[in-house]
Amino acid sequence: MIVKRMAVTGYKSHELGIFSEKDERVTYIKEAIRQRLVAFLEEGGEWVLLSCQPGVEFWTAEVVIELKQEYSVSLAILPPFEGVEERWPEHIQLAYQEILSEADFFKAIYKGGYKGPFQFKAKDRFIVEHTDKALVLYDEETPGTPKFFLEFARVADDYEVEWITPEDLQEAVEDMQWSDPGTPEEDPH
Template sequence: MSRIWITGFRGFELGIFNNKDPKRQVIIFALQKLLRNEIEDGADWLITGGQMGIEQLAIEAALELKEAYPEFRVALMTPFKNFGSQWKEANQAALLKLKTQVDFTSSVSQLSYTSPQQLHDYQNFMLAHTEKAIIFYDEQAEESKARYDFLVAKKAAENANYELTVVDFDRLQEFADEYQESQREW
């Protein structure tokens, strides 16, 4: 069994504020390309969170691939109970919809948010239950919340048998160029 954790930039960090933003299609294209390669190399689970941005887009990309790869499974794990309850109603509805579409969903902590320790516990859970992380993050974006996941995954990759792939701004631009080229071919 091979399980992948995909995380990274939040939607607002990418400048994506609605479902019609063209950047969204580029990121889904990138995620599907990455996931296809992982599935063909033996990955059978995507385990990710429910953050708006890369995590939710990864779920969408994986769900679209299930037709071609029906054996591939998707888990949506949140750090704590009632995760996302403070979001706008439309964003809460989008998270709930994804929860109904995945193969498994749960919260690492069965308590509502009480402390930052729950977020550390969540990271440890993700590292313990995956063999690889794909993180959309660029070290130039120091203010990004993805930085915390990047640092913990980087440390795991340095100290253990854990694999880390980072999709930085340059790689994201390459995906954008590939996507644009693929649209011209149609």
């Protein structure tokens, strides 16, 4: 079966202790995501669906937008409710608006603003029901918000979850360092 639609989720940036887009870990996370997305697209994938929360989902959206130059890929943004970004810092709101301007599809799961946690559960359920598989950056030994998405993914029929593990991130670091080793150390002799 060709997987056409993939959800991507993972930790929020603050759950990873990342408070700046300039943090070098963002580069490595994006590279790990890019590697998986390229494999998905080369196997016939077409759509990436996200709720676009700051962190892994934001970085995924940025990677998808970059990949549009090389691949036929569509980006769907499905936040749990309208105005989800209103409490985010201004620079995050601006980045979100930029992502939305590049998205191929946008629809809030609920009209209107925040009403309760049920909106996040409905968003997770909707995304699982409208995708064939998920790519999740998550380590079950370090709990975080992706556990709620995984509750729905694990009980869905024939739903595949692909993981980006700490080992995958380390591999991305090594791949990037290998391809661009930087300045060589000076020979003391």
